[in-house]
Amino acid sequence: MDDPAQTKPDPVRAGTSTTGPDRNWPLNSWWVAAHASEVTEKPILRWIAEMPIAFYRTAEGTLAALHNRCPHRFAPLHKGDVEGDNLVCPYHGFQFAPSGQCVNVPTQEKTPAAIRVRSYPVVERYGFVWVWTGEVERADPDLIPADLAYLSDPAWHVVWGYLPVSGNFMQMKENVLDLTHFAFLHKNSAQITGWDRPPAVEVANGRVTFRQLFDMQPLPAIYAVPAGKAPGKLVNRDNWGTQLSPGAHHGAVDMHDPDPGPDGLERFALRIIHLTTPVSIGKTHYYWAMARDHGQPFDFAAMRAQASVIFGEDIEIVEASQEMARCTADHDKAVEFSVAADRAAIEGRRLVQAMVRNEAAE
Ligand code: FES
Numbered sequence: 001m002d003d004p005a006q007t008k009p010d011p012v013r014a015g016t017s018t019t020g021p022d023r024n025w026p027l028n029s030w031w032v033a034a035h036a037s038e039v040t041e042k043p044i045l046r047w048i049a050e051m052p053i054a055f056y057r058t059a060e061g062t063l064a065a066l067h068n069r070c071p072h073r074f075a076p077l078h079k080g081d082v083e084g085d086n087l088v089c090p091y092h093g094f095q096f097a098p099s100g101q102c103v104n105v106p107t108q109e110k111t112p113a114a115i116r117v118r119s120y121p122v123v124e125r126y127g128f129v130w131v132w133t134g135e136v137e138r139a140d141p142d143l144i145p146a147d148l149a150y151l152s153d154p155a156w157h158v159v160w161g162y163l164p165v166s167g168n169f170m171q172m173k174e175n176v177l178d179l180t181h182f183a184f185l186h187k188n189s190a191q192i193t194g195w196d197r198p199p200a201v202e203v204a205n206g207r208v209t210f211r212q213l214f215d216m217q218p219l220p221a222i223y224a225v226p227a228g229k230a231p232g233k234l235v236n237r238d239n240w241g242t243q244l245s246p247g248a249h250h251g252a253v254d255m256h257d258p259d260p261g262p263d264g265l266e267r268f269a270l271r272i273i274h275l276t277t278p279v280s281i282g283k284t285h286y287y288w289a290m291a292r293d294h295g296q297p298f299d300f301a302a303m304r305a306q307a308s309v310i311f312g313e314d315i316e317i318v319e320a321s322q323e324m325a326r327c328t329a330d331h332d333k334a335v336e337f338s339v340a341a342d343r344a345a346i347e348g349r350r351l352v353q354a355m356v357r358n359e360a361a362e
């Protein structure tokens with residue numbers, strides 16, 4: 001798997017999104033910084049929203065997230081060791097508590113109270129580590145979408161992965177709000193047909209949801225095989241997806257076979273989770289997960305392989321499109337033309353842009 005620690009912002013702010021070069025993410029938001037298994041007593045560095053953050057677990061397993069720059073001589077704290085609750089700077093040994101307060105300067109008895117680093121609210125939920133990059137008082141863990149609870153439900157088989165993207169996080173979000181690209185971008189890999197008209201779109205409570213119903217349509221092999229069905233069998237498919245927050249989206253395929261046979265599944269479902277965290281304007285941490293409520297024995301390797309091919313195609317086109325956006329000296333004139341099938345993506349973009357604007361206006 002790719003190493004998220006290697007995903008750093010560009011050295012200068014030279015990136016752009018299709019909507020321009022300015023920061024297009026809100027800070028008052030929970031972002032996935034890591035899979036829970038990646039954060040241990042050995043600190044790691046993640047760049048989140050242009051901020052270098054050291055993540056670690058205390059001896060008791062509690063998560064901590066500190067700004068990675070030691071306020072003494074700016075050494076990167078993630079290269080230090082954890083002692084009990086504290087992170088020890090690798091350079092001169094100043095110790096920082098999870099609150100960010102310096103609690104020990106080895107060469108003197110008294111520790112000046114002014115020595116501290118920013119501490120970020122951080123929680124573990126649904127198998128991932130979420131960090132809040134905005135005002136601490138607003139960091140309510142209940143803002144992490146509860147819709148994702150199936151990720152920690154043993155009734156679901158879950159695989160996850162990480163892919164670095166040299167593209168803006170919003171382009172990855174818009175990509176999963178418009179599945180009409182299946183017929184073209186994934187025509188060989190996914191072989192999912194029927195996405196040839198705009199889906200229904202609903203915007204409510206800060207979320208956008210699209211829905212496409214496929215009544216008694218041939219079941220693509222990618223859905224049929226794990227369910228023990230013959231590819232091409234006529235079943236009902238309800239394919240929907242919701243932008244849950246700036247950092248989280250999930251897609252769903254709820255399938256219903258009205259003629260399952262004696263041992264066959266009548267209802268079976270797939271969830272595809274896209275957790276997109278801005279590194280900088282032109283880079284994104286992309287944690288993905290897939291969850292199935294069926295498949296015995298469950299073939300994790302096949303699911304992971306499938307996902308990396310299909311998501312690799314998405315990333316390749318997003319990166320190449322961003323390259324096209326940034327190559328122009330006349331970016332302002334690079335006007336996008338949207339069509340009816342873009343509605344969910346446009347609404348998703350608007351919702352996030354409104355959050356950014358509202359923050360700026362406060
Ligand atoms: S740079 Fe961290 S203790 Fe000196």
Ligand SMILES: [Fe+2]
Pocket residue numbers: 175181185186310314
């Ligand atoms: Fe795709």
